[in-house]
Amino acid sequence: MRVVDIESLAQAFAQHAATCRSSGVLCTAHVAFESWFRLELAQTLLTNLEGSISFDCCYTNSSCKGDLLFEVNDGKAAFELKSFVRGSDANKLAKFPRQLELLKKAVADETVAQGVAFCTFIGYTNVWLDRVREKLFPVPWETTNLKPILANKPLRFMVAGIEA
Numbered sequence: 001m002r003v004v005d006i007e008s009l010a011q012a013f014a015q016h017a018a019t020c021r022s023s024g025v026l027c028t029a030h031v032a033f034e035s036w037f038r039l040e041l042a043q044t045l046l047t048n049l050e051g052s053i054s055f056d057c058c059y060t061n062s063s064c065k066g067d068l069l070f071e072v073n074d075g076k077a078a079f080e081l082k083s084f085v086r087g088s089d090a091n092k093l094a095k096f097p098r099q100l101e102l103l104k105k106a107v108a109d110e111t112v113a114q115g116v117a118f119c120t121f122i123g124y125t126n127v128w129l130d131r132v133r134e135k136l137f138p139v140p141w142e143t144t145n146l147k148p149i150l151a152n153k154p155l156r157f158m159v160a161g162i163e164a
Contacts, residue, residue, distance in 0.1 A: 001114065001164070003070065003072060003075040003076065003113050003114045004070065006116065006143075006144055006160065006161040007144055007159075008048070009048075010157070010159045013118075014147050014148070016044045017044075017149045023149055024150065026149070026155065027155040028153055030122055030123055032085050032120075033120075034083045037083060038055075038068060038081050041081065041118055042055075049070075049072055050072060052070070052071050052072075053068060053070055054068070054069040054071070056069070057078050057079070059102045059105070059106055060106070064099070064102055066079060066099075066103070067080055068081070075114070076112040077114040077115070077116050078115055078116070079118060081119070082119050084119065084122070084132075085123060093132075097136065100137075103115030103116075103117065107162055107164050113163065115161065115162045115163075116159060116160070116161050116162075117136075117137070117159070118159050119158050119159075120157045122155045129146060133146075133158070136160075140162060141161070141162050142160065143158055143159070143160040146158050
């Protein structure tokens with residue numbers, strides 16, 4: 001069951017984030033602003049879809065937690081967010097696949113109907129981005145294209161989703 005359309009979410013997020021006064025700094029600084037993205041993604045979900053948000057997203061039989069849980073009607077979507085900054089991502093690139101596996105397992109176990117990954121990138125070449133997207137999100141993941149928040153600024157983001 002699709003809880004969130006990832007293309008629509010990406011478009012709505014880009015429009016929302018572009019209006020935030022801090023986006024000019026956010027889209028040029030080589031710093032991971034994961035908490036900012038988490039808050040603004042929650043705002044985008046609540047503004048564009050009628051549902052509820054929890055920042056306490058626990059995985060079954062795990063001490064790990066997701067970043068967001070969005071619930072609408074009888075459907076739940078668990079979110080993992082990751083901000084990648086060139087030159088400071090060795091640990092993130094090693095750990096993120098495990099987080100994505102937890103999302104896949106939550107979908108397979110029907111704990112949630114959909115797993116969603118929201119990733120930002122700054123400082124990377126297109127070749128590297130294509131390679132890492134293929135590695136992190138093989139089929140059956142669906143992904144959006146990389147999108148800017150502000151034109152002519154280096155930060156780009158993408159959304160990936162998986163369903164049962």
